[in-house]
Structures are given as structure tokens and as C-alpha cells.
Amino acid sequence: MTSKRIKIALLGNPNVGKSSIFNQLTGLRQKVGNFPGVTVDKKIGSCHITNDIEAQIIDFPGTYSLYPTSSDERVVLNSFSNPSSEDYPDYVVYVADATNLERHLLLLSQVKDLHIPVVLAINMADLAIKQGISIDIDRLSEKLKIKAIEVNGRSGDGISELNKSIIDLIDGKGDNTSHIYTATSEEKKTIDKIKEFAPQKLSNYQALLWAHHYNELPFLDDSQKTFIEKITIEDDFKNMKYQIDETLSRYNTLSPIVNNSITIQSLEGDSLSDKIDKIVTNKIWGPIIFISLLMLVFQSIFSWASVPMDLIDEGMATLNEAVKNVMPEAWYTDLITDGILSGLGGVIIFVPQIAILFFLISLMEESGYMARAVYMFDRIMAKFGMSGRSIVSLISGGACAIPAVMAARTIGNWKERMITIMVTPLISCSARIPVYAILVAFAVPNTPVLGGLLNLQGVAFMGLYLLGIVATLLAGIVFKLILKADAPTFLAMELPSYKMPHWKNVGLTVTEKVKTFIIEAGKVIMMVSIVLWALASYGPGDSIENAETIAKQESVEKGLTDAQTEDYIAAKQLEASYVGIMGKAIEPVFAPLGYDWKISIALVTSFAAREVFVGTMATIYSIGSAGEDIAPLKEKLTGAVDPSTGKHEFTVATAFSLMVFYVFAMQCMSTLAVVKRETKSWKWPLIQFTYMSLLAYFGALFTYHIF
Amino acid sequence: MISLDTLPIGVVGIISEYSDKVVGSRLIELGLYPGKRIKVIRKAPFNGGLYVKSDKNAFAIGLTEAKSVFTTTD
Numbered sequence: 209m210t211s212k213r214i215k216i217a218l219l220g221n222p223n224v225g226k227s228s229i230f231n232q233l234t235g236l237r238q239k240v241g242n243f244p245g246v247t248v249d250k251k252i253g254s255c256h257i258t259n260d261i262e263a264q265i266i267d268f269p270g271t272y273s274l275y276p277t278s279s280d281e282r283v284v285l286n287s288f289s290n291p292s293s294e295d296y297p298d299y300v301v302y303v304a305d306a307t308n309l310e311r312h313l314l315l316l317s318q319v320k321d322l323h324i325p326v327v328l329a330i331n332m333a334d335l336a337i338k339q340g341i342s343i344d345i346d347r348l349s350e351k352l353k354i355k356a357i358e359v360n361g362r363s364g365d366g367i368s369e370l371n372k373s374i375i376d377l378i379d380g381k382g383d384n385t386s387h388i389y390t391a392t393s394e395e396k397k398t399i400d401k402i403k404e405f406a407p408q409k410l411s412n413y414q415a416l417l418w419a420h421h422y423n424e425l426p427f428l429d430d431s432q433k434t435f436i437e438k439i440t441i442e443d444d445f446k447n448m449k450y451q452i453d454e455t456l457s458r459y460n461t462l463s464p465i466v467n468n469s470i471t472i473q474s475l476e477g478d479s480l481s482d483k484i485d486k487i488v489t490n491k492i493w494g495p496i497i498f499i500s501l502l503m504l505v506f507q508s509i510f511s512w513a514s515v516p517m518d519l520i521d522e523g524m525a526t527l528n529e530a531v532k533n534v535m536p537e538a539w540y541t542d543l544i545t546d547g548i549l550s551g552l553g554g555v556i557i558f559v560p561q562i563a564i565l566f567f568l569i570s571l572m573e574e575s576g577y578m579a580r581a582v583y584m585f586d587r588i589m590a591k592f593g594m595s596g597r598s599i600v601s602l603i604s605g606g607a608c609a610i611p612a613v614m615a616a617r618t619i620g621n622w623k624e625r626m627i628t629i630m631v632t633p634l635i636s637c638s639a640r641i642p643v644y645a646i647l648v649a650f651a652v653p654n655t656p657v658l659g660g661l662l663n664l665q666g667v668a669f670m671g672l673y674l675l676g677i678v679a680t681l682l683a684g685i686v687f688k689l690i691l692k693a694d695a696p697t698f699l700a701m702e703l704p705s706y707k708m709p710h711w712k713n714v715g716l717t718v719t720e721k722v723k724t725f726i727i728e729a730g731k732v733i734m735m736v737s738i739v740l741w742a743l744a745s746y747g748p749g750d751s752i753e754n755a756e757t758i759a760k761q762e763s764v765e766k767g768l769t770d771a772q773t774e775d776y777i778a779a780k781q782l783e784a785s786y787v788g789i790m791g792k793a794i795e796p797v798f799a800p801l802g803y804d805w806k807i808s809i810a811l812v813t814s815f816a817a818r819e820v821f822v823g824t825m826a827t828i829y830s831i832g833s834a835g836e837d838i839a840p841l842k843e844k845l846t847g848a849v850d851p852s853t854g855k856h857e858f859t860v861a862t863a864f865s866l867m868v869f870y871v872f873a874m875q876c877m878s879t880l881a882v883v884k885r886e887t888k889s890w891k892w893p894l895i896q897f898t899y900m901s902l903l904a905y906f907g908a909l910f911t912y913h914i915f
Numbered sequence: 916m917i918s919l920d921t922l923p924i925g926v927v928g929i930i931s932e933y934s935d936k937v938v939g940s941r942l943i944e945l946g947l948y949p950g951k952r953i954k955v956i957r958k959a960p961f962n963g964g965l966y967v968k969s970d971k972n973a974f975a976i977g978l979t980e981a982k983s984v985f986t987t988t989d
Contacts, residue, residue: 272944277937308972311946339971448936455943479971491960583975587963699964699977700941 211260214378217297219284219319221312222270223704225331226303228361230267231716240724242888243283243295257374266295274318274417275451278695279622282424288322289417290427291408299377300326301370306336306343310466317388317458320354321413325382327373328356340473348469353383362710389458391416395450398443405435419445481705485580494584502603505568509561509607510638516560524553542745551737555730558610558878562725563718565604565611570717573618574709579701586699592681593688595619598628602680605635609879613886614721623693629886630896631683633879636676636871639818643870644672646822646838650845651863675871679903725882732881740816743786755784771833779830787812801869801905802862802912818875861915865908873904919965920981924955928986935983942984945974953986
């Protein structure tokens with residue numbers, strides 16, 4: 209027996225529990241791919257329908273109809289209106305919500321008119337029963353001429369029956385000739401012309417969809433678009449009117465079918481969701497509850513995640529030491545320890561934050577709470593070109609931009625999502641704290657203000673955070689003006705009833721996010737860290753060896769201790785390395801900001817991650833062994849005098865200039881790697897790096913000259 | 916006929932027409948088509964959108980968007 213591969217589309221409205229059913233059907237046999245040409249994730253899973261039939265299941269984005277209003281929805285139209293598309297399904301499993309059948313059947317009726325064999329899976333029947341709704345499944349099946357099955361995505365009930373009806377469809381037992389909407393005679397004129405013109409065989413409804421959407425269908429070339437445009441003008445094709453008439457006509461057919469197949473024993477009083485919403489969306493309590501929840505999210509990725517992060521840090525350091533002890537002293541040992549293992553540590557270190565953030569976010573999404581947050585904050589965020597959901601990213605960005613940028617994925621509108629991704633790294637993340645700490649300690653006196661309530665250093669810290677927030681919002685406004693929208697932004701959405709989160713879905717979301725980060729962003733982070741390691745460890749010719757010999761001689765002359773000698777050698781070696789050379793080469797560029805070659809070197813190394821700045825400065829000032837204690841570095845900076853000019857190398861103006869530089873600068877390769885992964889092109893991380901660097905440069909220049 | 920944003924809280928209105936194509940078609944997709952009964956339950960903080968109910972379902976509609984939806988009252 210030859211085995212057969214078929215393509216099944218999983219389709220339905222948003223919030224219908226589609227992903228639970230997808231998870232039930234495919235388990236862990238899932239991967240995330242791309243829909244062609246767009247930044248919408250395509251989740252594909254595989255399962256065996258029978259021993260010899262393997263199905264590829266494509267989880268399409270939640271959609272209300274084939275008249276798209278977002279890039280997510282456009283994916284569905286593009287695949288379903290083009291029989292030659294690689295994603296055009298052989299069969300459709302349509303998931304509908306038992307508590308709101310009428311609306312959910314709208315898209316189903318459109319799919320049926322495409323003449324793709326379809327089976328209807330009715331989800332959340334248990335919830336419907338609680339609401340007093342009972343459904344006569346057989347009657348519904350008969351009227352719609354579509355096999356309907358009750359399923360439960362959470363428990364898995366009905367999944368095997370669903371499987372059976374897919375087999376029936378494959379055996380040709382489904383009806384795929386009847387339709388629900390009959391085109392009017394005016395529409396029919398245009399349909400016939402398009403069908404005659406189309407290079408592939410279209411159903412009537414596909415031809416009608418071409419007439420409505422030809423301008424946005426990526427598979428049509430310009431001459432085809434012009435031709436269809438000509439037809440629609442000739443026939444006076446009334447886009448909006450026909451769309452509304454068609455939709456209303458569908459409801460006219462569907463409403464009686466639904467009314468005849470369900471009985472509602474109306475339960476009096478407010479539902480649980482209504483009671484919860486009375487408090488949770490209250491004008492005063494709503495925002496307070498939301499902000500408190502976000503503070504909890506912030507706290508968890510800022511401080512709770514630090515426990516596993518420290519463990520990873522120590523674990524990697526121990527492993528590093530162990531490898532160094534076991535392997536011979538050679539360049540390849542250094543490559544493995546300081547290059548590869550450090551790079552790997554730099555990737556894994558983010559896993560706790562990503563896992564915790566996505567655990568909390570999927571709780572908010574799954575329970576239905578996120579929709580309420582959007583309802584409350586959409587208007588404010590719209591002023592800055594973002595969506596209500598963007599707040600989650602912005603607050604998370606205070607801990608780390610990497611999970612925050614990944615969290616922007618749930619923003620449906622492309623423009624709002626892009627703006628959120630582009631501005632989030634301006635929020636001061638935890639990696640900036642060590643940099644701010646040394647600079648503030650150096651430049652700001654520890655004097656009490658406001659009668660001892662605060663001290664001046666605390667105020668300076670707060671100022672830096674505020675500067676970041678203001679920059680974030682202003683950048684949002686600027687991007688809002690620059691970026692072209694691919695779909696209109698508007699707020700008209702369902703507020704789903706509250707549900708217990710489905711733990712399996714939560715678990716799968718967290719796993720998927722962590723996996724994607726490690727595999728896709730991890731590659732870039734590893735590569736950049738190996739390159740940076742090589743640049744910092746090697747110099748042209750034997751310059752590194754020479755630097756060591758000279759440093760040793762000088763140490764003897766100066767009478768330094770062993771530890772001091774080692775620090776001194778490290779400083780001289782770094783100076784002689786390629787990074788040192790780069791630092792000296794870019795010094796003229798940064799001189800107007802008050803930075804000498806030593807700071808310039810630290811700017812180069814801290815491209816890996818901002819906190820590296822402190823370590824590099826310590827190495828260059830020959831106190832690399834001081835570890836995390838900032839007092840010796842502060843002392844060194846205060847005492848550092850340029851021997852040729854006799855002036856202080858590091859002034860208060862330099863410190864403030866650096867602070868502003870680090871508020872704005874995109875000094876984090878890991879964030880850039882994630883932005884590349886999330887936007888699926890190098891264009892956006894490049895734009896982000898450029899605009900933030902320019903902002904940092906000129907912000908720092910301005911600051912240096914006012915002090 | 917009054918626009919949805921001016922429908923008093925708690926009063927049942929019947930959707931009659933839309934003046935914005937995108938908002939109108941999305942509302943129809945959501946099941947809020949002409950003839951449906953709709954009630955404003957509350958308004959969002961900071962002059963935000965409306966929390967409305969129709970049948971047993973709850974929806975959020977932005978303030979600007981609500982200005983393009985017209986209803987009649989009994």
C-alpha cells in the first residue's frame with residue numbers, strides 16, 4: 209500500500225480554542241514556519257489519519273471572514289482564494305464555538321462555498337451547557353450539509369470521531385457541491401469573466417473573492433490586476449455594498465438553521481464573566497488591577513528570574529573552569545571556553561526570563577484577561593502608534609528587551625507591532641543598571657534631597673529611566689507618522705468570557721518560545737560572541753605576545769604584586785588586540801562626546817551586552833580582578849590623569865554623556881538578533897540600530913557640552 | 916437615529932447602519948449586524964472605548980469607531 213500525504217487546514221474565528229485542538233491532533237509534532245511574504249507564523253503539525261495516510265495540519269490564524277482587516281487574516285484569504293497556493297488545503301477542519309454558533313458559522317459558510325471539503329468541530333460544548341445552550345448536532349449537520357462533531361480541545365473528547373470524519377471526507381463522503389450563498393446576477397457577470405480569464409480553475413466564490421480583493425492578492429501580477437480592475441469598472445462592481453449584502457444574506461440563511469438546532473434555557477442574572485468585568489474593567493479599579501499585574505510580571509522577570517539566571521551563570525563559569533583545567537593551554541581551548549561556551553551561556557541566560565514572561569502572558573491571554581487590557585488601554589497607546597497589548601512589552605522591556613520584543617507577537621496589526629518592537633529597547637533594561645551605577649556613583653554626590661526621603665544619586669537614576677520612557681513614547685509618535693499601515697487600525701473586538709487557562713497550551717507556548725529563541729536568535733548571538741572574542745584575544749602579528757613581555761618588564765620596574773601584574777598584562781593585551789585597535793581607530797568619532805580610546809574600546813566590547821562596559825573599563829584600568837565591586841573602578845576613574853596633557857581623563861561631563869549614550873544606544877546584539885527573528889528581515893534591526901545610535905550620539909554630544 | 920457613542924448606558928439600541936466600511940464589516944463579522952440589539956454597559960477609562968453587550972456576548976468598540984455606528988431605540 210502506498211502512503212498518501214494530505215493537507216488539512218485548521219480554521220476558525222479567534223479565541224475558539226483552535227490551538228488546543230491543534231495540540232490534541234499533533235502533540236509535539238509541530239514546527240513553526242512562515243507564510244510566504246509576511247511576518248505571520250505558520251504552525252504546521254503532522255499526524256497519521258490512518259496507517260497509510262499522513263496529514264500535514266496547518267494552523268491558520270484566527271479569522272472572522274474572507275474579507276480581511278489584518279495581515280493575519282490576509283494570510284487565510286491568500287491561501288484559500290488561490291488553488292495553486294502551496295498552503296491550499298485538501299480538506300478543512302473548521303472549529304466553531306458552541307456558545308456563539310451563528311457568528312462562527314459565517315466563515316464556515318464561506319469555506320463551504322469555495323467547495324473545499326470541510327468538517328465542523330464544535331468546541332466548548334461543556335461551556336454552552338453551563339450557559340443553558342444545547343445543540344442538536346444531527347440537525348445542524350443535515351441543514352448545513354456538513355458533518356458536525358462535538359469536540360473538547362481540553363480533554364480530547366471527540367478527537368477520534370473527528371479523525372473518523374476526516375477519513376470520510378477523504379473517501380469522498382462529504383458534500384462539496386452545494387453552496388450557502390448564491391451570487392446575485394450582477395455578481396455573476398463579473399464572476400464569469402474572471403473565471404474565464406483565470407489561469408487556474410476557480411469556484412464561483414473564489415472568483416468573487418478575486419473581484420473584491422484583486423489589488424491585495426500577492427499571487428496576481430500587475431497585468432492580471434489591471435485586467436480584473438477593468439472588469440470590475442465595466443460591471444460597476446460595488447465593493448462595499450456587495451460585501452455587506454453577501455454577509456447579511458449568509459446570516460439570513462444561517463440564523464434559522466442555528467435557531468432550529470439549538471435550544472436556550474435562558475439563565476437569569478449576570479454571568480460570572482459579567483461579575484468579574486464589573487470590577488476588572490471598572491474605570492478606577494481596572495487600571496489599578498492591570499498595573500498591579502504588570503508590576504508582578506515586571507517583578508518576576510526582574511528579580512525572580514535572577515535566581516535561575518545566577519545558577520546558569522555560575523554553572524557556565526564552573527564548566528568553563530573545568531574545561532580549561534582538562535584541556536591543554538592552546539588557542540582552541542580558548543575558543544571553546546571564552547568563545548563558544550561564553551556565547552552559549554549568553555544565550556541560555558535569557559531562558560528563565562523568556563519562560564517566566566510567556567508563562568504569565570499566556571495565562572493572561574488564555575484566561576481572556578488580555579482582551580480587557582486592550583479595551584482599557586487601546587486609546588492611550590494609539591496616540592503613540594501602539595496597541596493596548598504593547599504595554600506588556602514596554603513594561604517587560606524594563607527587565608529585558610528580548611522577551612519584551614518577542615511578546616509583541618500577539619499584536620495583530622502589523623504597524624502597531626513594528627512600532628512596539630522598534631521602541632521597546634529604549635526602555636532602560638536591567639543590563640543598563642551596572643553601567644548607570646558606576647557612572648552615577650562617579651558623577652553624582654550622595655547628598656540627601658527632599659529632607660532625606662531620596663538622595664541625589666537616586667534622583668539621577670530615576671531621571672535616566674524617565675529619559676528612556678519619554679524617548680520610547682516620542683519614538684512611537686515618530687514611527688506612527690513614518691510607517692505606512694498595511695491595514696487600518698481600529699478597535700472593534702470580542703471580549704471572550706473568562707476561562708480557566710489550559711495548562712497544556714500554556715506549557716506548549718512557553719516551550720515553543722524558548723525553543724525558537726535558542727535556535728533562531730541563539731545562532732546570531734553565538735556567532736557575534738565568537739567574533740568579539742576573537743577580536744579581543746588576537747592582534748596583528750605577535751602584538752599580543754609583545755604587549756605581554758613589555759607589561760611584565762614594566763611591572764617589575766614598578767614593583768607590582770602578582771595580582772596587579774596580571775591585571776596590568778590583561779590591560780596591555782586588550783589594548784594591543786584588534787578590539788583595542790578598533791577602539792583607537794574610532795576614538796576621533798567619539799572624542800566630541802568626551803570619550804578617549806579607553807572608553808571607545810569599552811563601547812566596542814559592550815556591543816555584545818551593555819553590562820560588559822563595566823568589565824572592560826575595569827580591565828583597561830588594570831583592575832580586572834576586582835570583580836563586581838565598583839569602588840576600585842570609581843577610584844581609578846577619579847584619579848586617572850592623561851600623562852601628556854595633565855588633564856583628568858574621566859570628567860563629570862564624560863560620565864553624564866556616557867549615561868545618556870547608554871540610555872539611547874542599541875548596545876545589545878541579542879536584542880538585534882531577536883528583532884531580526886521577529887521581523888524576519890535584517891532591515892528592521894538595521895533601522896533600529898541606526899536610529900538608536902544616532903539618538904545616542906547626538907544626545908551624548910549635547911549632554912557633554914552642557915556640563 | 917443616534918450614533919452608538921451617544922446611546923445612554925443601559926439603554927437597548929437596534930443597529931441600523933454604519934458610516935465606516937472597515938468598522939462596519941468587522942462588526943457584521945462579529946455578529947453585530949443591522950437589526951441586532953445592543954447595549955452600552957460601561958465606558959473605558961481615559962475617554963476610551965465602549966464595553967457593549969449583544970445577546971450574551973461582550974464587545975469592545977473604540978470611541979471613534981462607535982461614532983460610525985448608528986442605532987435606533989424603541
